[in-house]
Amino acid sequence: MxxxxxxxxxxxxxxxxxAKCELDHGTPFQLLVATVLSAQTTDKKVNEVTKVLFEKYGTLVDFLEITQDELEEHIRVIGLYKSKAKNLMGLFSMLQDEFGGEVPKTMEELTRLPGVGRKTANVVMSNCFDIPAxxxxxxxxxxxxxxxxxxxxxxxxxxxxxxxxxxxxxxxxxxxxxxxxxxxxxxxxxxxxxxxxxxxxxxxxxxxxxxxxx
DNA sequence: ATCCCGAGGG
DNA sequence: CCCTCTGGAT
CATH class of the missing domain: 1.10.1670.10 (Helix-hairpin-Helix base-excision DNA repair enzymes (C-terminal))
Known part of the structure; x- marks a missing residue:
């Protein structure tokens, strides 16, 4: 250097x-969801939403039972909630169908998920899996x-x-x-x-x- | 008005 | 590369 x-x-x-990640997160799955929600809004607002959301739906299995309308209702106070809800619904099913219910750890896999670009993928890799990014x-x-x-x-x-x-x-x-x-x-x-x-x-x-x- | 720890589509 | 999507705070 x-x-x-x-x-x-x-x-x-x-x-x-x-300096650290200011999104609240317990599991990698939860940080993935929180990070998708965080685009064009503040971490503070996302934390308020996820606190309630993850209390009711904590895991992928829980979210697989949710409808898009229910999800939108929870995240309505955040901007871009329609596209975020749609992306997350696709993300949930793809995690289940293609990644065995686990959050993947590579850029290539993560960016295949709806709503996940390079920025979000890097946040997940570094904060969840301690992969330098x-x-x-x-x-x-x-x-x-x-x-x-x-x-x-x-x-x-x-x-x-x-x-x-x-x-x-x-x-x-x-x-x-x-x-x-x-x-x-x-x-x-x-x-x-x-x-x-x-x-x-x-x-x-x-x-x-x-x-x-x- | 402008900005928020963006992503996807044209 | 540029635009749009969204609502709330400053």
């Missing part, structure tokens, strides 16, 4: 020592570009570049820290550069002197 990257990781570790969401994408960890034009290329430029053992942690940084300081619109401990390592800061775009 390059010296600059190592310094960035060290600063992130000091700044966000508690970098899930690139909008935060990781933006922050990586600004810091120069991975200057890429698509999330998939950013994922590849980060895996090359960072030690495997910090992948999962780096993923969480970059998300925390994106949410706390390195906002899309108005990044708080003046408060940022990484500004001296940041290409974005160098280019505009830390003046937030209006």
């Amino acid at each position: 390059k010296k600059k990257n190592r310094e960035i990781i060290e600063i992130l570790e000091r700044t966000y020592p508690d 970098i899930a690139v969401d909008t935060h990781v994408f933006r922050v990586s570009n600004r810091l120069g960890l991975a200057k890429e034009k698509t999330p998939e290329k950013t994922e590849e570049a980060l895996m090359k430029s960072l030690d495997r053992k910090v992948w999962t942690k780096a993923h969480h820290m970059l998300i925390f940084h994106g949410r706390r300081l390195c906002h899309a619109r108005k990044p708080q550069c003046s408060e940022c401990p990484l500004k001296l390592h940041c290409d974005y800061y160098k280019e505009n002197g830390g003046i937030s775009a209006s």
Whole structure:
């Protein structure tokens, strides 16, 4: 790992020592469901929904008995609930029919599941099975570009570049820290550069002197 | 208005 | 690559 990257990781570790997955989850199956639900909404809201949902339906077997209408009723307060409910219904049956009722552990298998893309697959692999992975969401994408960890034009290329430029053992942690940084300081619109401990390592800061775009 | 730890389809 | 899908918070 390059010296600059190592310094960035060290600063992130000091700044966000508690960076972690904030979705509540017990079993891998439950985190998979929670992660599918989390797209374009907040973890807080998903946690409120899953707390009630998993109390009534805790396992795949329970969900195989549910109807799409019942599921929609539970997740109605979350955005995109129709497509999420539809995807989850397909996900349940595919888990049962093609994966023996178990959550698969590979990118190829996970992304076959309806509603599961690279981001969700990486979250499941790293958080459920301790497989080093970098899930690139909008935060990781933006922050990586600004810091120069991975200057890429698509999330998939950013994922590849980060895996090359960072030690495997910090992948999962780096993923969480970059998300925390994106949410706390390195906002899309108005990044708080003046408060940022990484500004001296940041290409974005160098280019505009830390003046937030209006 | 803009954003939320996206995914699928065109 | 770009658009849409959704509702709630700020």
